[in-house]
Amino acid sequence: MSRKKRPLSVEGKKWVPSIQDWSWIITIAWMAVANVWKPFGLFGFVCMLTPIITAASGRGKMHCSRVCPRGSFIGKIGSHINIGLKKPGFMTSKNFRFALWAIMMGSFAVMLVIFIPRGLYATGNAVLVFMEIATAFAVLSGILFTPRAWCTYCPMGFTTERIRGLTRKRQRD
Numbered sequence: 001m002s003r004k005k006r007p008l009s010v011e012g013k014k015w016v017p018s019i020q021d022w023s024w025i026i027t028i029a030w031m032a033v034a035n036v037w038k039p040f041g042l043f044g045f046v047c048m049l050t051p052i053i054t055a056a057s058g059r060g061k062m063h064c065s066r067v068c069p070r071g072s073f074i075g076k077i078g079s080h081i082n083i084g085l086k087k088p089g090f091m092t093s094k095n096f097r098f099a100l101w102a103i104m105m106g107s108f109a110v111m112l113v114i115f116i117p118r119g120l121y122a123t124g125n126a127v128l129v130f131m132e133i134a135t136a137f138a139v140l141s142g143i144l145f146t147p148r149a150w151c152t153y154c155p156m157g158f159t160t161e162r163i164r165g166l167t168r169k170r171q172r173d
């Protein structure tokens, strides 16, 4: 089936072509290597910073819709294993999304404060475990609801949405 071509330029900004057919491999490769060599867990910062930098460049959710390896990963799993339950309405509410964002970002910050003084190995491992837990929730959401249900309340998606709002407001002012 031919896939609808998506524009390479959105709101005057150049977007990269989608790599989400295969970017799930990055998630698996990262986790596999980092489980063997823990400092590689720090690559998780790249996963967190890329959507933020992309949104700050005025490209809104380009990372989410064209690049995100985790989004691609959960999409792949959810398209094969899916129960198709109806997602509870509260999960899309702003309050829930903000609460989840605050809990996850807060725990991530506390974790860094605890583990950074213990060195690269411990910090890499902590970042990896944190990301693995988040990915497990994302996969579970994809199996229970729609394949990319997690993207509705993902803290990084929430962050990029807020940044997109700010950049649009700045352009309007």
Ligand code: SF4
Binding pocket: 051, 063, 064, 065, 068, 069, 070, 071, 072, 150, 151, 152, 154, 155, 156, 157, 158
């Ligand atoms: S919402 Fe989160 S998991 Fe989904 S594509 Fe965006 S950054 Fe990736």
